[in-house]
Amino acid sequence: MNGHPTREEDFDLYALGALEGGEQQAIESHLASCADCARKLAEARGRVAMISFAAARVEPAAHVKELLLARVRAEGSGGVPARAVAPREADSGGGIFGRWWTAVLAPVGVALAIATILLWNQNERLNREMADLHATLITQQRNLEEARHAADLLAARDTIVVPLAPMPGMPNGIGRVTYNSKMGMLMYDGKVDPAPANKSYQLWLVPMKGDPINAGVFNPATDEISHWMMKMPEGITPKAFAVTLEPAGGMPHPTGPKVLAAAIS
Amino acid sequence: MNPQTGAKLDASDAALIQRIVQRDESALAALYDRYAGMLSSVLNRILRDTRAAEEILQDIFYQLWRTSSRFDPSRGSLAGWLTVIARNRAISRLRKHNPSSGEQLDENSVIVPTNLDNVVAEKEMMGRVKRALGKLPQEQRAVLELAYFEGLTHSEIAQRTGDPLGTVKTRLRSAVETLKRTLQP
Numbered sequence: 001m002n003g004h005p006t007r008e009e010d011f012d013l014y015a016l017g018a019l020e021g022g023e024q025q026a027i028e029s030h031l032a033s034c035a036d037c038a039r040k041l042a043e044a045r046g047r048v049a050m051i052s053f054a055a056a057r058v059e060p061a062a063h064v065k066e067l068l069l070a071r072v073r074a075e076g077s078g079g080v081p082a083r084a085v086a087p088r089e090a091d092s093g094g095g096i097f098g099r100w101w102t103a104v105l106a107p108v109g110v111a112l113a114i115a116t117i118l119l120w121n122q123n124e125r126l127n128r129e130m131a132d133l134h135a136t137l138i139t140q141q142r143n144l145e146e147a148r149h150a151a152d153l154l155a156a157r158d159t160i161v162v163p164l165a166p167m168p169g170m171p172n173g174i175g176r177v178t179y180n181s182k183m184g185m186l187m188y189d190g191k192v193d194p195a196p197a198n199k200s201y202q203l204w205l206v207p208m209k210g211d212p213i214n215a216g217v218f219n220p221a222t223d224e225i226s227h228w229m230m231k232m233p234e235g236i237t238p239k240a241f242a243v244t245l246e247p248a249g250g251m252p253h254p255t256g257p258k259v260l261a262a263a264i265s
Numbered sequence: 266m267n268p269q270t271g272a273k274l275d276a277s278d279a280a281l282i283q284r285i286v287q288r289d290e291s292a293l294a295a296l297y298d299r300y301a302g303m304l305s306s307v308l309n310r311i312l313r314d315t316r317a318a319e320e321i322l323q324d325i326f327y328q329l330w331r332t333s334s335r336f337d338p339s340r341g342s343l344a345g346w347l348t349v350i351a352r353n354r355a356i357s358r359l360r361k362h363n364p365s366s367g368e369q370l371d372e373n374s375v376i377v378p379t380n381l382d383n384v385v386a387e388k389e390m391m392g393r394v395k396r397a398l399g400k401l402p403q404e405q406r407a408v409l410e411l412a413y414f415e416g417l418t419h420s421e422i423a424q425r426t427g428d429p430l431g432t433v434k435t436r437l438r439s440a441v442e443t444l445k446r447t448l449q450p
Contacts, residue, residue, distance in 0.1 A: 012441040046377035049348040055310035216429035
């Protein structure tokens with residue numbers, strides 16, 4: 001992505017952590033060089049954080065605060081009035097032997113502390129790299145799996161391809177449903193103009209018997225190609241497919257006008 | 266309530282941060298009293314493990330104590346930052362990621378729709394959020410909560426619910442649009 005995200009909600013979706021792969025990387029690469037979008041993301045983070053208020057109120061136990069303050073005091077920060085300081089062991093006596101052991105062990109202790117910090121930092125870095133690699137691997141596996149399913153579907157002899165024709169007076173668009181009842185798989189590809197405000201497109205599988213079945217709700221951006229695969233319900237034989245215009249988020253049953261449609265001959 | 270406690274409760278986040286920078290433990294205690302309940306709620310909701318929630322809660326305020334000088338209250342919201350950090354850490358713990366992974370979050374990079382440093386504002390915002398979520402269709406609220414409280418991506422939600430990926434994307438986008446409209450000042 002060279003320009004700004006096309007829709008304001010992209011910042012909220014990014015802040016939620018819902019975006020992945022190319023969508024996520026596109027925003028990240030743009031944010032690095034755009035102060036306006038960085039501010040929009042900060043606002044989106046704040047909005048998204050407010051979802052926390054949906055959680056039932058749980059007050060922490062009193063000991064959490066006590067432990068926190070004890071930890072702060074143990075850190076030994078200066079400038080806090082009435083802070084109790086435990087006497088140091090080296091000051092408590094021990095004569096010449098105490099001072100001798102202290103002189104020997106102190107540098108060893110410092111060396112061990114430095115080594116521990118270095119190892120801890122290295123471990124943290126390796127853990128971060130492993131987590132990033134793991135996330136990339138999962139995304140790639142998911143993409144590969146979907147590509148395999150699509151290849152199987154397209155290669156099967158009994159797979160049926162249904163081009164969807166645009167309806168007069170509706171937004172421009174084309175679409176195609178590729179399905180295989182035996183494999184129980186359905187794939188949609190299409191490109192239609194963005195839906196009007198507060199509306200979504202919804203694909204319906206119209207079976208030989210029974211009510212239309214929801215096969216996906218979508219809201220494409222300008223020039224965006226919509227594509228997804230899904231499992232078909234068992235024992236269903238389609239007689240038609242249609243894309244309708246519905247209230248945002250889709251409906252349990254079709255209520256709006258057809259935008260694309262095709263009967264299966 | 267003694268006079269000192271009263272002063273602490275009235276102080277702004279910015280004033281308390283300034284006192285923490287000067288190593289005033291009572292300012293940290295005041296900020297803890299102000300926000301620990303909110304953070305504890307979200308931590309417990311995500312983790313469903315009181316002990317883990319308590320550990321993270323303590324760590325967050327300890328981090329605030331250690332890094333308070335980096336926080337500029339004029340550029341960001343302390344309440345927002347604390348909440349985002351709490352959620353990130355809880356999700357990381359839930360998904361057994363390294364706690365620091367994904368937490369490339371500048372202290373001043375969260376701006377909340379309203380100032381939350383008093384009880385009235387917090388309750389008002391809580392009411393607005395609950396009303397907004399209550400108005401969402403059930404399917405939209407479900408995907409929003411899966412994304413926020415479980416940290417699931419679009420694909421992971423689709424896998425979890427069995428809905429097509431396009432449907433999940435549309436539902437989540439519609440949900441955040443509604444939330445944004447509702448929370449706009």
